[in-house]
Amino acid sequence: MKCxxxxxxxxxxxxxxxxxxxxxxxxERLSRDSMSNAAGNTLVSKFDAHxxxxxxxxxxxxxxxxxxxxxx
Amino acid sequence: MQLAxxxxxxxxxxxxxxxxxxxxxxxxxxxxxxxxxxRTTVMAPALEISKDFxxxxxxxxxxxxxxxxxxxxxxxxxxxxASAFSRDTTALENITYNNVDxxxxxxxxxxxxxxxxxSRDELTVGYNRSYESDYESNELSAEYLYNxxxxxxxxxxxxxxxQLNRVLAKEYTSTNDRLRDDDDDDDDNxxxxxxASKALDxxxxxxxxxxxxxxxATSLAKASLFFINEDGYLSNPYMNxxxxxxxxxNGTAEVKAENKPDTRTAYGLTLQYIxxxxxxxxxxxxxxxxxxDWGIDSHTxxxxxxxxxxxxxxxxxxxxxxxxxxxxxxxxxxxxxxNEFYASSDRRMSDFDALSYRLNAxxxxxxxxxINTGVTYYDQSKHFDAIYYTLGLKYYF
Numbered sequence: 001m002k003c004x005x006x007x008x009x010x011x012x013x014x015x016x017x018x019x020x021x022x023x024x025x026x027x028e029r030l031s032r033d034s035m036s037n038a039a040g041n042t043l044v045s046k047f048d049a050h051x052x053x054x055x056x057x058x059x060x061x062x063x064x065x066x067x068x069x070x071x072x
Numbered sequence: 073m074q075l076a077x078x079x080x081x082x083x084x085x086x087x088x089x090x091x092x093x094x095x096x097x098x099x100x101x102x103x104x105x106x107x108x109x110x111r112t113t114v115m116a117p118a119l120e121i122s123k124d125f126x127x128x129x130x131x132x133x134x135x136x137x138x139x140x141x142x143x144x145x146x147x148x149x150x151x152x153x154a155s156a157f158s159r160d161t162t163a164l165e166n167i168t169y170n171n172v173d174x175x176x177x178x179x180x181x182x183x184x185x186x187x188x189x190x191s192r193d194e195l196t197v198g199y200n201r202s203y204e205s206d207y208e209s210n211e212l213s214a215e216y217l218y219n220x221x222x223x224x225x226x227x228x229x230x231x232x233x234x235q236l237n238r239v240l241a242k243e244y245t246s247t248n249d250r251l252r253d254d255d256d257d258d259d260d261n262x263x264x265x266x267x268a269s270k271a272l273d274x275x276x277x278x279x280x281x282x283x284x285x286x287x288x289a290t291s292l293a294k295a296s297l298f299f300i301n302e303d304g305y306l307s308n309p310y311m312n313x314x315x316x317x318x319x320x321x322n323g324t325a326e327v328k329a330e331n332k333p334d335t336r337t338a339y340g341l342t343l344q345y346i347x348x349x350x351x352x353x354x355x356x357x358x359x360x361x362x363x364x365d366w367g368i369d370s371h372t373x374x375x376x377x378x379x380x381x382x383x384x385x386x387x388x389x390x391x392x393x394x395x396x397x398x399x400x401x402x403x404x405x406x407x408x409x410x411n412e413f414y415a416s417s418d419r420r421m422s423d424f425d426a427l428s429y430r431l432n433a434x435x436x437x438x439x440x441x442x443i444n445t446g447v448t449y450y451d452q453s454k455h456f457d458a459i460y461y462t463l464g465l466k467y468y469f
Contacts, residue, residue, distance in 0.1 A: 022225050026289040034354040034378035035292075035346050039388055039434060041444060043101040043118045043134065044462050048448070051105070051460070055452060057396055057420050058362040058370040060298045061342040064215060064231035064278045067180055067200030070207025070239065071140075072308075072420070 096123045101444075101464035108457050111171060112142030130186040138178040143171030147312040147406065147417060149327045156310040159327045167314055167325055167406055169417075174310070178204045184213075193218050200235075206309070211235040211276075225286040229296075235276035239305050274304035291347035300364075302336040313415045317407035325406065330416040332401065338364035352380040356390075367400035368421070376430075386434040388446075395425040419455050426452040432462070442466045 022030075033040035038048065046066075053059050054071035098121045105114035118136035125131065144156075150168040152158035184198035194217040202209040213233035220226040282296035307330050317325040344358035360372040376390035401414035402421040409415045432446030444464045451457040 021223065022286050022289050024223060027286070029290050029348050029351070030286065030292060032354070032380075033434075034380055034386060034388075035348065035356070037356065037376070039378055039386055039432070041099070041101070041434075041464070043099055043120050043136075043464070044103075044432075044444075044446065046134075046136075047101075047103050047116065047118070047460075047462070051448075051450065051458075052394070055420065055450070055458075056370070056394060056426065057366075057368045057399065058338075058340075058360075058364075058372070058394075060278065060280075060300050060338060060340050060362065061296060061360045064233035064280050064298075065182070065184065065196075065198045065200060065211070065213035066233075067182060067202050067211050068207075068209030068235045068237040068274075068276065069178065069180070069202055070176075070204045070209075070237075071178075 095468045097121070097466055097468045099464060099466045101462055103460055103462050105458060105460035107142065111456060112140065112144070112458075114460075115139045128188045131183070132186075133181070133183040135179070135181040138176075138180075140176045140178065141174075143173045144310065145169060145171050145419070146310060147314050147327055148172065156312065159312060159329060161324050161326050164318055164323055164325055167317075167327065169404075169406070172310070176204055176206070178202060178207075191219060192224060206240040208238040208240075208271075209235060210237075213278075227284045229280075229282040229284070231278070231280040231282070233276075233278045235274075235278070237274040237276065237304070238271045239274060239309060240271055272305035274302060274306060276303075277301045291345070293346075294342070294344040296342045298340045298342070300336075300338040300340075302338075304334065306334060306336055307332045307416075308418055311416065311418045313403075313409050313417050314406040315409045315411070315415070319410065328415075330418060331414055332399075332416055332418075332421075333366065333414055336364055336366055338362060354378045362396075366421075367398070368396055370394065370396035384436045386436070388430070388432045388434075390430040392428045392430075393425070394427075396423060398423040422454070424452055424454045426450065440468050442468075 038045040049062055049066065050069065054069065099119070101118045103116040103118070105116070116136055116138045118134060120132070120134035122130065122132045146156055147167060147169050148156060148158040149160045149162040149166055150158070151162055151166040152160060156172045180200070180202035182198060182200045184196055186194055186196040188194050196215045198213045200211040200213070211233055213231065215229060215231040218228045220228060278298065278300050280296055280298040282294060284292060284294045286292045309329070311330040312327050313330050315326045315328050340360060340362040342358060342360045344356070346354070346356045348354050356376040358374045362370040372392065372394045374390065374392040376388060378386060378388045380386055399416065399421040401412065402416050403409065404417050404419065404422060428448055428450040430446060430448040432444065434442055434444040436442045444462070444466070446462040447459065449457070449459050
């Protein structure tokens with residue numbers, strides 16, 4: 001699995017190497033809340049993650065900071 | 073002409089810079105969570121504040137207080153009453169799989185400081201703490217965001233966190249439960265009448281490396297690999313299994329505490345693509361693969377769609393699909409386990425899939441205030457479904 005993951009990431013980075021160069025003043029659309037997870041509402045995002053963490057056996061992938069809980 | 077071009081470029085840059093500046097805010101959210109038939113109800117008010125100090129520092133802090141009541145299903149010896157700690161050798165007719173009532177409160181807080189360097193690379197250092205009557209967790213984390221080009225179109229992130237959790241195992245009967253305990257102080261078991269308790273540690277180390285690429289002015293992609301290592305008391309002190317069911321036809325079985333391995337190592341991969349489909353419509357799709365050495369594989373696909381209606385409304389909806397395989401040591405049968413070392417009937421260790429559907433809306437009242445609301449329905453195949461509502465207010469300053 002590790003190998004597959006590394007290969008996918010390598011292909012992903014390699015595939016991105018020829019991307020358009022976007023200037024800082026062209027990023028207004030990208031900076032809107034609608035382009036973020038849960039529309040930038042981090043408290044709601046945290047609660048969603050908490051529900052999934054307490055009801056499912058998997059976790060991770062959403063950043064290293066999440067905090068522990070006795071719900072699992 | 074050249075001067076005019078330069079001036080317009082500077083003006084445009086300043087305007088864009090202003091638009092891209094994160095706003096300081098205070099956010100208050102309330103979540104009400106209900107499982108079917110009132111199995112579990114959670115009320116969770118939360119507060120978050122984010123404040124920039126100049127352009128180089130951002131401080132973010134949050135606090136949440138969960139109030140949980142309801143019941144959790146497990147095996148128990150009903151001749152001793154409906155308690156997760158009703159563990160004994162018992163007659164077959166007394167073995168019951170049912171909900172055991174519980175109440176708890178949890179208070180959790182987090183604080184994180186982001187520092188931006190001259191290169192505009194970022195270092196975020198954070199601390200999380202969570203406290204329940206039978207569980208305590210402290211976590212330190214650090215994440216470094218490295219810009220691979222001057223326009224910040226391509227970034228690498230490196231994250232590392234260490235979590236020390238402490239489980240308070242209470243009310244163990246004196247003879248029937250094996251508590252994970254490797255020291256020699258001969259205190260593995262507790263008599264419920266004494267009220268004794270013992271703290272058992274769980275160490276969690278998480279590492280993640282991520283890559284983000286801005287593809288063009290309307291889309292970006294992210295990928296990450298993560299690693300999680302857990303070490304310590306990973307069983308749930310309230311979960312039981314049944315062993316030696318009617319062995320040799322003696323009409324009895326033993327209700328024992330579950331026993332999960334002391335270590336767990338997991339790897340995973342996430343991929344995400346976010347795109348503006350038009351000036352007012354945005355789509356966000358992500359995939360996660362997870363694998364651990366308990367035998368659990370899972371796949372998660374999450375999609376979100378947002379529509380900006382006029383100057384004030386942001387309307388959103390999403391669907392999430394999750395599927396997992398079962399752990400090597402899981403069975404929900406009462407006639408399955410005999411003397412296997414690892415054994416669990418915790419349904420979260422079983423194979424199942426789950427769908428969740430979300431709708432939410434935010435109304436920006438003016439430059440200083442916004443209100444939001446949402447509803448999420450979560451349906452786990454085989455086991456249960458739940459619905460939760462959010463209501464929030466945000467003040468920008």
